[in-house]
Amino acid sequence: MNIVTEGKQTKKRTIPGFGLTMGFTLLYLTIIVMIPLSMVFLNTFSMGFQDFWATITEPRVLASYKLSFLTALTASFVNAVFGVLIAWVLTRYEFPGKRIIDGLVDLPFALPTAVAGITLTTLYSPNGWIGQFFSFKVAFTPAGIIIALIFIGLPFVVRMVQPVLENIEKGMEEASASLGANRMQTFIKIIFPELIPAILTGFALSFARALGEYGSVVFIAGNMPFKTEISPLIIMTKLEQYDYEGATAVAAVMLIITFIILFTINILQWWTGKRYSGK
Amino acid sequence: MSIIIENVTKYYGSYQALRNIDLEIKSGELVALLGPSGSGKTSLLRIIAGLEQAENGKILFNEENYTHKHVKDRNVGFVFQHYALFRNMTIFDNIAYGLKVRPRKTRPSKEVIEEKVTELLQLVKLEGYKDRYPSQLSGGQRQRVALARALAVEPNVLLLDEPFGALDAKVRKELRRWLRRLHDEFNVTSVFVTHDQEEAMDVADRVVIMNEGKIEQIGTPEEVYDHPENPFVYDFLGSVNLFKGNVHKGKLVTGNVEMNAPGSEDGAGTGYVRAHNFIIEREPAEKDSIASIVDHIHTIGPIVRIEVIRQDTNEPLEIELTKEQYLNLEISKEERVFVRPKELKVFVDFMAGI
Numbered sequence: 001m002n003i004v005t006e007g008k009q010t011k012k013r014t015i016p017g018f019g020l021t022m023g024f025t026l027l028y029l030t031i032i033v034m035i036p037l038s039m040v041f042l043n044t045f046s047m048g049f050q051d052f053w054a055t056i057t058e059p060r061v062l063a064s065y066k067l068s069f070l071t072a073l074t075a076s077f078v079n080a081v082f083g084v085l086i087a088w089v090l091t092r093y094e095f096p097g098k099r100i101i102d103g104l105v106d107l108p109f110a111l112p113t114a115v116a117g118i119t120l121t122t123l124y125s126p127n128g129w130i131g132q133f134f135s136f137k138v139a140f141t142p143a144g145i146i147i148a149l150i151f152i153g154l155p156f157v158v159r160m161v162q163p164v165l166e167n168i169e170k171g172m173e174e175a176s177a178s179l180g181a182n183r184m185q186t187f188i189k190i191i192f193p194e195l196i197p198a199i200l201t202g203f204a205l206s207f208a209r210a211l212g213e214y215g216s217v218v219f220i221a222g223n224m225p226f227k228t229e230i231s232p233l234i235i236m237t238k239l240e241q242y243d244y245e246g247a248t249a250v251a252a253v254m255l256i257i258t259f260i261i262l263f264t265i266n267i268l269q270w271w272t273g274k275r276y277s278g279k
Numbered sequence: 280m281s282i283i284i285e286n287v288t289k290y291y292g293s294y295q296a297l298r299n300i301d302l303e304i305k306s307g308e309l310v311a312l313l314g315p316s317g318s319g320k321t322s323l324l325r326i327i328a329g330l331e332q333a334e335n336g337k338i339l340f341n342e343e344n345y346t347h348k349h350v351k352d353r354n355v356g357f358v359f360q361h362y363a364l365f366r367n368m369t370i371f372d373n374i375a376y377g378l379k380v381r382p383r384k385t386r387p388s389k390e391v392i393e394e395k396v397t398e399l400l401q402l403v404k405l406e407g408y409k410d411r412y413p414s415q416l417s418g419g420q421r422q423r424v425a426l427a428r429a430l431a432v433e434p435n436v437l438l439l440d441e442p443f444g445a446l447d448a449k450v451r452k453e454l455r456r457w458l459r460r461l462h463d464e465f466n467v468t469s470v471f472v473t474h475d476q477e478e479a480m481d482v483a484d485r486v487v488i489m490n491e492g493k494i495e496q497i498g499t500p501e502e503v504y505d506h507p508e509n510p511f512v513y514d515f516l517g518s519v520n521l522f523k524g525n526v527h528k529g530k531l532v533t534g535n536v537e538m539n540a541p542g543s544e545d546g547a548g549t550g551y552v553r554a555h556n557f558i559i560e561r562e563p564a565e566k567d568s569i570a571s572i573v574d575h576i577h578t579i580g581p582i583v584r585i586e587v588i589r590q591d592t593n594e595p596l597e598i599e600l601t602k603e604q605y606l607n608l609e610i611s612k613e614e615r616v617f618v619r620p621k622e623l624k625v626f627v628d629f630m631a632g633i
Contacts, residue, residue, distance in 0.1 A: 171363030174330050175425075177350045178357040179377035179432055189380070193367040 037255065044252045047245035055249045060225050061234055068231040069257070071142055072210035075149030080203045083157025084195065090158070091165040105158050108151050113215030120148050121220045140222030145230065148220045149210040156209065157202030164198040165191075197273045204265040211258055280341050280435040280468050281306045282327060287336035289322050289492075296322045297333070298492040304470060306341075309462045311479035312472045314489035315515070320472045321440055323489070327470060328438050329353045340435060356429030356467075360441040362421040364413040370424050371409040374399055377432035399427040402461070419450040426458075430465065437462075439471035443478065455482045476516050480504065488512050510626045513551045520596050522550035522623075531625055534591035538567040543625040552620040554599040559585070559608055560617045568617040571596065573610055578602070585610075587618060 044052060055061065090102055108116065124131040124139040124147060131138050138144050168191060176186040214232040221228040231254055238247035282304040289297040297319045304310050312320040325331040327338060329350035338346045345353055365373050372379075374396045378387055387395070400406050403423040413421055422442060429437060442458070443451040459482050462469050473479050479486045480500040488495045488503060488511075495515075496508045507513040524533030526548045531540040538550060560568065571587035574595065578584075583605040585598045596618060600608070610616055 169361070169363060171359045171361060172365060174350070175357065175359060175363040175428075176365075176376070176380075178328060178330070178353075178355055179380065179428070180351050180354070181376070181380040182351060185380045189376075190365055190367075 040248045043248040055246045063226045064231045064234045071145045076207040079153045079206045087158045087161040117216035117219030144220040148216040153206035156206040160198040160202035200269040283339040285337040287333045309469045309484045311483035311486045313479040318489040319492040320489045354435045356434035356437045358439040358442045360444045362425045374428045403427045437469040518554040520552045540625040547628040548625045551624045554597045556622045557598045558619045563617045
């Protein structure tokens, strides 16, 4: 009898434990993500709408939002393009030192961001090793911020795209070639569509990371109000002045905008993935 | 379009996949490359397609040298074992792909493409599926789409790599008949790779039997089955029984029986007898009657497979009878019978004395 009832249960789902795993997921996300994030909003509510509005529409804050989002978007866009290129080289070709280059990709994750910031500033300052070759200033301008953000966001797209590229069925490319397509057509029509979901995920991760980045940027940015002052720095400044409500207000606005952008990317990704998953 | 393969050799590292292959395929022929896995049949097909390059030798299409032409310029239709459909495209776009990627000068207009694809969809009986994605189709349907996609570019030759290998037995049979009809209708030179001898025999005009990177025999299905040129071919096509022994004055002596082997050279040799080329009797008739004990009886549809053990050497023999013959005999397990080969082919052992 026991065997019969057990058989019935496993029919519904091959791996049991939906209740347990779902419960754990909710609890975990609540403790790790939801509670800390709601503190931001709770803190903000205590300041009243007028103060809140005045804080977040302050010209210096607005300028920082604009700078933060634009530099993060540019950096993650650059990472998306070159990340695909690096992933391509690492999966498609065999060359000496391939393992070393593969390992190098992850380094920006391991390096303390302050170290990265100081190093980049030294290199890109007007008389630095790399900076001297540019006719315009790189460090202490938005261009410098973008470079720091590219540095810290590099691994995301590479690591997202690499496994997908490795698993693309070779037959599809061969079929494309046998039907008369040249390499460019095969890449654009066959390979690239397969990579889109992975590129979007990598882009989203890189973007989210870049928005919140503080350590590496403050060194290379120069932190001039209205010009090279990023939002996380504004938040830090406010905290140092014991203006907790002000800091959380700025943070809350960033959170909302970030969430909207990430949510849009997720929808886009779900839509591209759905098209050929056959569901 | 005829295909001539001259002295083709292929290595994978130090492993030699193809050894000096020579093969001529006539225009409009349907040829099967048949062999066990690792025999080099797929490598040969991929070299004909241009998906791989031979180290040595030449590939000629209609007597024109195609050896160094890129696969995209060879105008071959290639069908893969695992379909290799473009999963981000609808069935319609999959079939239209080969026409759409042509350079602007030779690309047909949208209307012409649409017409052509619709025609092909009718041919493969998938008219209602043009807006679906490959993942929504069954294996047999996917392979039909792959065929339509290959035919859309009006290829010089159609190359199929184990096209029905991933399908179940019934669909497989249906599709190979359909492939034969399609081939006759389009009259395109076709080469297909298979490890299934029944499939090769059923569909092909000629069968090329390959083993360890070389061609063992080329011929029509009847020729290779009825007149195998060497032990490998004999062994590979259908179940066969071996009688190891010595040939002396036109007789093969094995165990304590003597079999007629006219025309065979004296020396160590092996007799080959197909499972269906035996007579089972209750009494010994000639010197070649082998006293045996019935060990197993399996009925497989219209065929009855009987395993007997030779009493002289204790070796098993596999015999196939029709159901009718079996019922007339009225034999059962453990019974003593006499087995006589109807047809015997002796190959002298090259390995003798080693």
